[in-house]
């Protein structure tokens with residue numbers, strides 16, 4: 001098994017701990033930390049800093065009713081867990097299985113054998129699974145803002161190196177970067193962006209309108 | 214391994230002092246479903262959690278609903294608390310942050326997979342010395358926070374109370390997180406080894 005060499009930046013982990021990240025990036029953080037003890041330890045360290053802030057932030061008196069309401073609830077029966085506990089399945093860590101609501105990804109073609117499965121899309125950002133056949137280039141695109149790409153299966157290479165399972169790529173510029181999947185397994189990635197991705201070229205531009213990329 | 218003598222030796226390596234009240238209370242809630250201990254935790258954390266929720270933008274009434282929800286979650290998830298893996302204030306901070314976001318969005322926030330095993334009992338192989346060591350790191354963080362200038366401290370508070378975006382958070386926060394991170398990492402490595410031994 002290959003060791004993870006590309007990790008989440010510290011400010012992303014701190015922002016996750018503090019709660020200022022949008023859903024799309026939270027999903028990538030939760031998925032990477034599920035696979036990476038180095039970042040799990042770093043995230044817990046940030047939560048320890050959050051705990052220190054909680055201890056020192058001050059105290060606002062709570063109403064006496066709150067205490068009695070709470071203890072009345074403790075006396076009642078504990079409800080069955082309303083949300084199912086998702087488990088890792090194949091290349092998908094539990095948070096991704098949860099985003100898929102336990103179903104298989106519903107892939108849509110991007111052309112040239114590449115596919116995507118949109119998990120969530122809003123004005124604030126988007127997060128999707130990408131499926132790139134071996135030897136195939138990911139459709140070229142630029143973007144404004146931040147993009148995080150986590151490899152779940154297979155591997156790809158781009159100008160900044162090789163990215164294998166568990167590795168996360170951070171792009172925060174508008175440079176066109178063209179990752180190419182390595183021979184062997186199909187490369188599956190989880191990709192989040194805080195602005196729409198702009199695919200370059202005529203066919204991709206059509207695809208952009210058609211597939212809401 | 215794991216004999217009483219071995220544990221005594223290990224505990225002896227740490228400075229001879231006791232766990233903090235909140236850690237002991239949380240263990241009593243986890244292992245004994247101790248309501249008096251839970252009441253003491255409520256008295257300590259509820260006003261802090263309310264202040265945190267208000268800083269996060271909640272009205273006082275909503276903040277109390279959040280505090281109730283967070284305290285109930287602490288009671289129900291107590292079995293997952295492991296003082297060898299996270300200080301009690303960090304564990305409660307994480308629950309508070311997650312619940313506050315869940316409530317604001319009306320949907321579950323993506324969270325990392327739980328580690329694939331039950332927490333070890335406090336008297337188990339993790340060793341009192343390891344738990345004490347982690348707690349001392351957490352206390353050192355608290356002291357470091359208090360030692361910052363008011364301006365630096367305000368930035369740290371804003372970052373961990375969700376007021377700063379990732380691009381506003383600078384890698385150099387002024388808090389020494391390296392030592393506590395290494396300690397947590399060592400604990401995870403040992404846990405992975407134990408899981409491997411269990412499975413082989």
Ligand SMILES: [Zn+2]
Nearest residue numbers: 007008036039
């Ligand atoms: Zn990592």
